[in-house]
Amino acid sequence: MSETTEPELRHAGLNLADDARELREHVESDVFGFWVFLMSDAVVFALLFAIYGTMRHATAGGPDAAQEFKFHSAFWETALLLTSSFSYGMVSLLTKHGRGRLWPLALLAVTFCLGAGFLKMEIHDFVTMFHDGATPERSGYLSSFFVLVGMHGFHVFSGLTWIVLMGIQLVVFGPDERTKVNLIRLGLFWHFLDVVWVVIFSVVYLQGLIR
Amino acid sequence: MTIWHFLLGHLTWDSLVFVRAWRDPTTSEVIGGCAGGIAVLGAMFLFGLITVLGKWRYLWTEWMTSLDHKKIGIMYIVFAGIMLSRALIEAVLMRTQQAVAINNPGLVAPDHFAQLFSTHGTIMVFFVGMPLLTGLINFAMPLQIGSRDVAFPYMNSISLWLTVGGGIMMMASLVLGQFSTGGWSGYPPYTELAFNDGVGPDYWIWSVSLSSLGALMTGINFAVTVYKFRAPGMRWMRMPLFAWTSICTAVLMIFAMPPLTVATLLLAADRYLGMHFFTNTLGGNMMNFVNLFWLFGHPEVYILILPPFGIYSEVVAAYSSKELYGYTSLVIATTAIAILSFTVWLHHFFTMGQSAGINSFFGIMTMAIGIPTGVKIYDWIWTMFWGEVRFTTPLLFSLAFMITFVIGGMTGIILATPPLDYMMHNTLFLVAHFHNMLIPGMLYGVIAGYYYWFPKAFGFRLSERWGRIAFICWVPGFYLAFMPLYVLGAAGVARRTQELFDPAFRPWLIVALLGAFLLLAGLASLFIQLYVSIKQRHTTQVPVGDPWDARGLEWSMSAPPPEYNFAVLPEVTRRDAFYWQKKSNAAYRPADHYEDITLPKNSMCGVSVGLSMTACFFGLVWHTWWLSVFGFVVALGTVIARSFMRDVNRIIPAAKVAAQDRRWLERVGAAVPIPRQLELTPENEGLADVRND
Numbered sequence: 001m002s003e004t005t006e007p008e009l010r011h012a013g014l015n016l017a018d019d020a021r022e023l024r025e026h027v028e029s030d031v032f033g034f035w036v037f038l039m040s041d042a043v044v045f046a047l048l049f050a051i052y053g054t055m056r057h058a059t060a061g062g063p064d065a066a067q068e069f070k071f072h073s074a075f076w077e078t079a080l081l082l083t084s085s086f087s088y089g090m091v092s093l094l095t096k097h098g099r100g101r102l103w104p105l106a107l108l109a110v111t112f113c114l115g116a117g118f119l120k121m122e123i124h125d126f127v128t129m130f131h132d133g134a135t136p137e138r139s140g141y142l143s144s145f146f147v148l149v150g151m152h153g154f155h156v157f158s159g160l161t162w163i164v165l166m167g168i169q170l171v172v173f174g175p176d177e178r179t180k181v182n183l184i185r186l187g188l189f190w191h192f193l194d195v196v197w198v199v200i201f202s203v204v205y206l207q208g209l210i211r
Numbered sequence: 212m213t214i215w216h217f218l219l220g221h222l223t224w225d226s227l228v229f230v231r232a233w234r235d236p237t238t239s240e241v242i243g244g245c246a247g248g249i250a251v252l253g254a255m256f257l258f259g260l261i262t263v264l265g266k267w268r269y270l271w272t273e274w275m276t277s278l279d280h281k282k283i284g285i286m287y288i289v290f291a292g293i294m295l296s297r298a299l300i301e302a303v304l305m306r307t308q309q310a311v312a313i314n315n316p317g318l319v320a321p322d323h324f325a326q327l328f329s330t331h332g333t334i335m336v337f338f339v340g341m342p343l344l345t346g347l348i349n350f351a352m353p354l355q356i357g358s359r360d361v362a363f364p365y366m367n368s369i370s371l372w373l374t375v376g377g378g379i380m381m382m383a384s385l386v387l388g389q390f391s392t393g394g395w396s397g398y399p400p401y402t403e404l405a406f407n408d409g410v411g412p413d414y415w416i417w418s419v420s421l422s423s424l425g426a427l428m429t430g431i432n433f434a435v436t437v438y439k440f441r442a443p444g445m446r447w448m449r450m451p452l453f454a455w456t457s458i459c460t461a462v463l464m465i466f467a468m469p470p471l472t473v474a475t476l477l478l479a480a481d482r483y484l485g486m487h488f489f490t491n492t493l494g495g496n497m498m499n500f501v502n503l504f505w506l507f508g509h510p511e512v513y514i515l516i517l518p519p520f521g522i523y524s525e526v527v528a529a530y531s532s533k534e535l536y537g538y539t540s541l542v543i544a545t546t547a548i549a550i551l552s553f554t555v556w557l558h559h560f561f562t563m564g565q566s567a568g569i570n571s572f573f574g575i576m577t578m579a580i581g582i583p584t585g586v587k588i589y590d591w592i593w594t595m596f597w598g599e600v601r602f603t604t605p606l607l608f609s610l611a612f613m614i615t616f617v618i619g620g621m622t623g624i625i626l627a628t629p630p631l632d633y634m635m636h637n638t639l640f641l642v643a644h645f646h647n648m649l650i651p652g653m654l655y656g657v658i659a660g661y662y663y664w665f666p667k668a669f670g671f672r673l674s675e676r677w678g679r680i681a682f683i684c685w686v687p688g689f690y691l692a693f694m695p696l697y698v699l700g701a702a703g704v705a706r707r708t709q710e711l712f713d714p715a716f717r718p719w720l721i722v723a724l725l726g727a728f729l730l731l732a733g734l735a736s737l738f739i740q741l742y743v744s745i746k747q748r749h750t751t752q753v754p755v756g757d758p759w760d761a762r763g764l765e766w767s768m769s770a771p772p773p774e775y776n777f778a779v780l781p782e783v784t785r786r787d788a789f790y791w792q793k794k795s796n797a798a799y800r801p802a803d804h805y806e807d808i809t810l811p812k813n814s815m816c817g818v819s820v821g822l823s824m825t826a827c828f829f830g831l832v833w834h835t836w837w838l839s840v841f842g843f844v845v846a847l848g849t850v851i852a853r854s855f856m857r858d859v860n861r862i863i864p865a866a867k868v869a870a871q872d873r874r875w876l877e878r879v880g881a882a883v884p885i886p887r888q889l890e891l892t893p894e895n896e897g898l899a900d901v902r903n904d
């Protein structure tokens with residue numbers, strides 16, 4: 001690998017090779033900063049998982065996991081979210097290869113729809129549970145369930161808001177330096193939510209349904 | 212629901228502390244009313260003074276909206292100074308209460324006393340300790356590693372204003388309603404709705420949340436700055452030790468702030484949404500809170516203590532005129548402490564009922580932290596050994612720290628032994644122990660660092676005379692105030708006690724009260740020192756910028772530094788870079804050519820985000836939902852609007868940089884180099900004579 005091509009590989013998805021050294025370093029630190037933020041966000045989720053684990057049996061006579069979880073909806077939610085990660089990956093690739101703004105925008109819209117579909121299904125699940133009397137006030141177990149899964153849902157909602165904003169910025173500014181950096185960060189965020197969801201699916205839903 | 216209820220939420224006439232004092236004029240309520248009055252009058256006086264002097268525009272454009280890390284650092288320290296004054300006065304009031312309340316109710320009622328120790332602890336940790344260190348790191352660390360700013364200047368401003376917002380809420384609790392009575396750790400179920408349905412715990416939750424959000428962003432900022440913004444050649448093992456402790460503290464903030472945020476938010480979920488995380492009923496488990504809180508709380512201790520360890524390393528080396536002894540071992544010790552700090556949190560609750568095996572594991576890990584700390588103490592002693600030691604204020608504080616901190620460490624070993632801890636738990640012994648760690652470990656270090664870097668920040672030195680007077684107050688003051696508490700604690704006096712019943716305790720409590728007054732005098736002498744130093748600043752100018760013949764890059768530019776810090780980014784070839792430049796006559800040289808420098812423009816976004824989030828949280832405290840929604844929308848709107856701004860930087864042309872640098876170099880040329888013995892005299896213009904080393 002020669003000296004000149006090396007910077008191209010620094011950030012999957014973006015061409016930064018032609019930029020000045022100082023700018024490249026700035027982009028690098030911007031993205032690194034977001035990684036660091038995600039680390040602390042991962043600590044938040046880890047703790048919520050730990051709380052959920054300790055409260056697994058604190059149902060206080062109320063509904064438990066096996067009564068409330070529906071496998072098929074958890075499955076389709078997973079499918080929607082994982083597909084949205086794929087479509088966001090396409091956004092990154094299209095930005096990297098400089099395919100204007102139309103294709104990235106289209107794929108961003110697809111990502112938004114899949115994410116919104118996920119959120120709609122999750123809210124529907126929650127409403128159903130509420131109707132069954134499985135509310136967060138019912139027991140410590142349900143409190144920990146709703147806060148853990150709800151926190152992830154809140155992150156997805158924030159991600160959707162961010163997607164809309166990035167769509168607008170792509171239209172207004174085109175793929176300029178700031179937009180590209182923020183697209184990388186949004187990508188990290190979106191994939192991170194996927195990872196967290198995979199753990200939620202395994203630890204909360206699958207484990208809840210097994211017993 | 213009436214319109215008033217919508218507008219004011221739970222806020223009523225009776226929430227005003229003055230109304231309560233009027234209706235029920237007991238000593239306790241009148242003291243509360245006076246405190247509220249001082250808060251209101253103080254704020255009004257400050258606003259009036261700024262208005263009369265016509266300084267609002269200056270403050271707004273030069274300070275509040277500034278994204279310059281040096282100014283943000285200074286603002287942190289000013290803010291912490293105000294909060295320190297309040298919390299120290301509260302401490303004196305508590306000591307007075309205990310000294311007089313032996314078999315009588317004393318001055319303040321139990322509820323009021325509980326508020327005093329809760330606000331004292333909360334302020335000292337979140338609004339004095341953290342801002343002081345964040346301020347010093349903000350000011351010094353980028354200069355030390357050869358950077359023009361922190362990684363995210365705009366986020367830095369948000370952090371500052373979130374922290375200030377938390378302080379504003381603490382002050383508001385003096386006037387409106389009352390603060391939590393649950394201590395700085397806010398343990399449920401006592402702080403749950405079932406036992407505490409007032410606004411107190413909500414004030415605690417939301418002011419601490421503001422601080423922890425600010426601290427998390429600060430941690431990210433500092434970590435990225437040290438990782439990515441070091442000058443060329445500034446390798447890890449060439450960094451000054453203060454930069455090392457800064458990165459370790461930043462990492463601790465990144466990992467330790469989330470547990471606090473989770474703990475406070477889950478408590479809020481219990482209180483606002485009727486959930487059952489920590490309640491006594493329906494499956495709640497308060498032990499989860501205690502674990503979460505101390506999972507934050509113990510690393511927090513090292514967030515507070517590691518940066519002063521860095522300061523001591525700088526100060527001891529500079530005033531001993533020697534290279535720091537055992538640099539590598541100090542780095543290893545610092546990182547070891549940072550990692551070990553996550554493995555000891557359980558020693559805060561040995562008595563909670565876990566098995567002996569678990570207790571002994573955490574006891575052993577706790578004692579293990581003593582090893583790297585001991586290494587550090589020896590390194591500092593060896594640094595002084597055969598050095599040309601100058602006993603100036605910072606070095607005196609460093610010496611007092613080393614001795615006092617070791618004593619605190621000894622009592623820490625006692626508390627780390629679970630069977631002994633069962634005897635001492637929740638007594639004044641513990642109170643004495645952690646003050647014994649934090650006052651020398653944190654406060655003395657901050658005073659030393661403040662004295663050491665002050666000339667760099669403002670271009671003139673602080674009064675040595677008043678520094679010594681402060682030393683005479685702070686050090687004996689500490690011993691008088693806290694050594695008696697060891698005795699009392701060993702005799703079984705519970706902490707947080709509003710009234711005592713054994714007259715035998717009285718002499719000890721009176722000695723402790725005298726100590727508290729001496730500590731207050733120490734704070735007063737720091738303020739007098741500042742006043743006197745400003746008055747006599749014409750005789751203490753150090754424009755060249757290196758008054759202590761020190762070693763790090765932060766001394767290599769003018770004092771105060773130019774806004775871009777370095778006219779040309781330095782090339783670092785070895786540790787103590789500036790010192791060796793001086794030795795080889797490579798310092799104070801004009802650059803071959805200068806380049807345009809890009810700096811962030813001022814921005815009001817930080818102020819807007821910080822203060823509107825404060826409004827949001829204040830609305831949550833009082834259940835004024837419109838205010839919360841409004842505050843949140845403004846904060847979010849600001850962040851979004853800022854993301855659409857592209858014109859956020861300004862360019863300082865190379866010609867201007869070159870001219871400024873040349874002017875400074877002329878000043879250097881005209882200055883007389885002085886040997887270290889004369890550093891406290893008016894002859895010291897900040898140019899050190901290095902010929903005789």
